[in-house]
Amino acid sequence: MTSRGGVAVPAGRQPAQGADGEPVARVSGLVVEIPGRRIADGLDLEVAAGEAVAVMGPSGSGKTTLLNTLAGLNRPAAGVVEICGRSLHDATQDAAARLRLTRIGMVFQFGELMPELSVLENVALPAMFAGQENAAARAGELLDLVGLPGYGDRAPEELSGGEAQRAAIARALVCRPQLVLADEPTGALDETNAQRVTRVLLDACREGGAALVVATHDTAVARAMNRTMLLRSGRLHATTAGAGEPGAAS
Ligand SMILES: Nc1ncnc2c1ncn2[C@@H]1O[C@H](COP(=O)(O)OP(=O)(O)OP(=O)(O)O)[C@@H](O)[C@H]1O
Numbered sequence: 694m695t696s697r698g699g700v701a702v703p704a705g706r707q708p709a710q711g712a713d714g715e716p717v718a719r720v721s722g723l724v725v726e727i728p729g730r731r732i733a734d735g736l737d738l739e740v741a742a743g744e745a746v747a748v749m750g751p752s753g754s755g756k757t758t759l760l761n762t763l764a765g766l767n768r769p770a771a772g773v774v775e776i777c778g779r780s781l782h783d784a785t786q787d788a789a790a791r792l793r794l795t796r797i798g799m800v801f802q803f804g805e806l807m808p809e810l811s812v813l814e815n816v817a818l819p820a821m822f823a824g825q826e827n828a829a830a831r832a833g834e835l836l837d838l839v840g841l842p843g844y845g846d847r848a849p850e851e852l853s854g855g856e857a858q859r860a861a862i863a864r865a866l867v868c869r870p871q872l873v874l875a876d877e878p879t880g881a882l883d884e885t886n887a888q889r890v891t892r893v894l895l896d897a898c899r900e901g902g903a904a905l906v907v908a909t910h911d912t913a914v915a916r917a918m919n920r921t922m923l924l925r926s927g928r929l930h931a932t933t934a935g936a937g938e939p940g941a942a943s
Pocket residue numbers: 727728732750751752753754755756757758759
């Protein structure tokens with residue numbers, strides 16, 4: 694392991710192609726509109742299995758909207774979004790929901806654990822929805838992996854912000870997704886917890902061979918990824934993380 698920006702990352706970590714050579718996520722000519730504005734305007738992106746990509750950009754540039762579109766939660770006005778070679782937007786609602794449940798894991802800024810369920814139940818829930826056997830055992834393994842052994846019976850309200858975020862990462866990975874989308878996963882954390890959550894997110898995705906796309910304002914998080922893209926004027930531009938992001942919040 695090496696350390697970049699205070700975040701430990703595996704040495705020599707290289708993007709890998711999927712078994713069939715296809716990118717896990719392929720976005721081409723994407724156009725996403727909100728009233729009076731184009732958030733994406735001919736946007737292209739490819740992310741390979743095992744690759745980690747940071748998306749940076751000023752507040753309001755459309756990072757969350759882009760992740761939601763990758764997850765099939767927004768319908769684009771034009772363009773192609775394929776996850777593992779399949780279009781979420783051309784699929785039936787049921788097929789898209791199934792694809793989202795089994796192929797995509799999502800991590801949000803505030804963890805978004807369900808307060809009425811235990812930590813273990815939260816982590817196991819997507820696997821139970823997907824009808825997978827041994828969901829609880831898998832959830833327990835993942836809690837170990839993210840550094841929360843023995844936390845399964847706790848209520849989410851008993852967790853710190855960093856612990857809740859690590860539980861949310863475990864939940865995102867429980868169905869062994871090919872793509873993990875993380876929206877400001879460290880935005881609510883102090884520097885120490887942000888580093889730990891970043892390391893856990895990277896290591897857990899690598900362990901599962903998942904592609905990772907992280908929307909972030911944090912240059913330390915971006916530096917830990919394989920590459921960083923800047924969302925500007927509706928397109929993604931290759932950039933060097935840490936070189937300074939105009940309008941970044943942190
Ligand atoms: N459902 C919606 N309806 C209309 N406008 C929206 C909707 N969702 C987001 N927007 C607008 O789209 C733009 C992009 O928002 P988005 O949350 O994607 O940006 P962001 O880059 O993630 O911002 P931040 O860094 O502050 O989280 C903003 O101007 C926002 O006000």
